[in-house]
Amino acid sequence: MTKIAWLTPFSRSSAIGQYSAIILEKLAAMAEVTIFASDLEDRAQAWLPDSDLRLLKRERSATIEAALAASDVAIYNLGNYYPYHGIIWDYSRRFPGICILHDLVMHPFFIDYYVYNQHNNAGYLREITYAHGEAGRILGEKVVRGEIDPMFFWSSATLLDYSMAKAALRGAEGAVVHSAYALGRLTEFSGFPVKHIPFPTPTIAHHPLAKSPPPQPRETVKLLTYGMINPNKCVDQVIEAIGTSGILRAQISYDVVGKLEPTYERLLRAGIDKYNLREHVTLHGYQPDETLYQMMADADVIINLRNPHYGESSWSLLEAAFFGRTTVVWKHGYYDEFPDDTVVKVNSLDTLRDGLEKLVVDTPDRYRRAERLRTYAESTFVTERYCDELLSFIERIRRQRPLLGLADFAAEQLYLLGAANDPSAVRRVADEIDRLRPS
């Protein structure tokens, strides 16, 4: 069986850890997997504490390196959160493998990695220049001079324009992403294979409440938004849509669940007051999972808006889909990859208002969409298939290693000969190597 080293955050507070656990429970029967957790000091805190689990923080790097060298392939889960992914990225550069890219942006990661933790502005500038050339360097210099607050990126579409995925994946043997959108973005620069594999089945799909049918028609149509509540979630626009629609005011209630960003909460409460919606809109703040699941089961419509999007693949959309509740999304990025007849897609306040009104008025259509969304999710997001496709991709990556090894060898020889900057010599060698590539 294939020996896989799987590097991931794996604490029970990590969503990527949960994703890994879902995959690895199945993959363990198909491959010889060792998990290397990046965020744990104590294995009892892990998603799968009884698995073949090693703790990156508790072992010497030499033993980790030996284990990686002995594996057939290393799988690196990369994301924006430096404390979880910094050490994973370090190993990914020393032992190239397959990177599963959970965040397309990666800019906060590099700022944390270089600027805040290493106080190495030059390193950050080098990476952003590698990723975006001269324009990147200029932007990076503004950041390090303090002319741009790095956190500005978090709320700006510019964040996606300056994705650092190219830097994050430098030297990778291959990459896995979870959306066609991310695949397209990576294909723009990647010299390595990139595979889009739809998410596995989320754990919530097996929850008894997820099996419950949508609520029977009733006087009030219940809308629900959940997650971290910040401007990106467009809750203010939903409130405005309700406030400016007689149909919606008359027939809906809107629950907002999740930790609220303070500034944004003030904005939302002002909107609620402005449109006199205290009877219709409730900001619940954080709620325990079971409470949230109960509210999801009781909801008629889940509003899962992101604008702008940051190239993410939405786990919460997946959860809504497996709950079989009609879902409203912004028409772009990953969200636009769901078929048009499964979700309601909007792209402005007006289309949001129209879409919600139609869902409220046309009850049969609301039920049809809910059913189609659940069916689509159950046939698309299948853990076993995810594992099959991943193993198939691993084999593809391993098969190309001899060719890459040859290219590395030839490049080294050209460098040693002083011919690395001779375009004709490099071209001739590159052409010959390219011809050796099996079709």
Added chain:
Amino acid sequence: MNIALVNVKAPFVRGGAEYLIDSLAAKIVERGHRIVKIELPFNWNTPQNVLSHMLACRLIRLDPETIDLVIAIKFPAYYVPFANKKLWLVHQLRQVYELWGTNYQIFPSTPEGEGARAMVIAADNLYLREAKAIYTNSRIVAGRLKRFNDIDADGVLYPPLLNPELFGPGEFGDYFFYPSRMTTIKRQELAIEAMRHVRSNFKLVLAGKADHDAYDKHLRYKIAHYGLEDRVKLLGFISDEEKARLMSNAYAALYIPFDEDSYGYVTLEAFHSHKPVITLIDSGGTDEVIEDGLNGLILQPSAEALAEGMERLWADRAATRAMGEAAFETLDRHGIRWEHVLENLLGE
């Protein structure tokens, strides 16, 4: 003409291909042409080495102003680019073709090994087609070329001996003779195993240089272990003259490689010496000239069958002598002549 013979070789290893190149060079010179032998070192210990040598061959540039014709015979020497290039194909990298999945496979059965194998096959498919003509040294090599690469050979040119006059009929001594490079694929060990089952008093004489000392030691250990020191002689390297003398006076010859590309020089040397040859059904190209019961025996690949075959020949001296005469006549019947080879390779 100025002719470049391009070959690869493992340093300090000499086998049939090297003999073939030397013979061809000598015969071309006899015809009045100029020859340059270009020998590139080749090391197939790892897939990366194989691929590096392939690339190295592709990066060689021979000057058409000074060379009129390139003749290549082995992988990956035939990758060297040249407009007027002909192949007398003796070897592809067999380990990625018919030897894949056998004990002789050299790349690991991993995706990495399979990837390297795919690269070799893809490169063969691409670069073999550059040649102006491809002749093979046997029908079996031509068959593989067709089967694995879908390329039709332009013909089979059976390699003659360089100095056939060295070999001639002699006495029918009390030994079977197996001169060949000592390596596992030649299966000298099987011949030793067969001698354990022999009841008659004939002997086995093995000669040839071992590719690796370990194999030589292994064979000597086997001989001692079975108590066959008086009946099996392991001579190591011997001169051509000594080989001819031993062949002339042998009772019969053995040539029992596994899936050999061609009938092998041993077979020709035996036939020139009027000796029948024992081979095995899985020995490859030997059955192109050895006919069971006419000029030799073709046996099942087991020690018992080999012992029984040797006993059978030993028991009927007259029939063995007749088979030896038939063996000599086989040479003419197949037109194994240098004139025929040169006419095709040189186009004259």
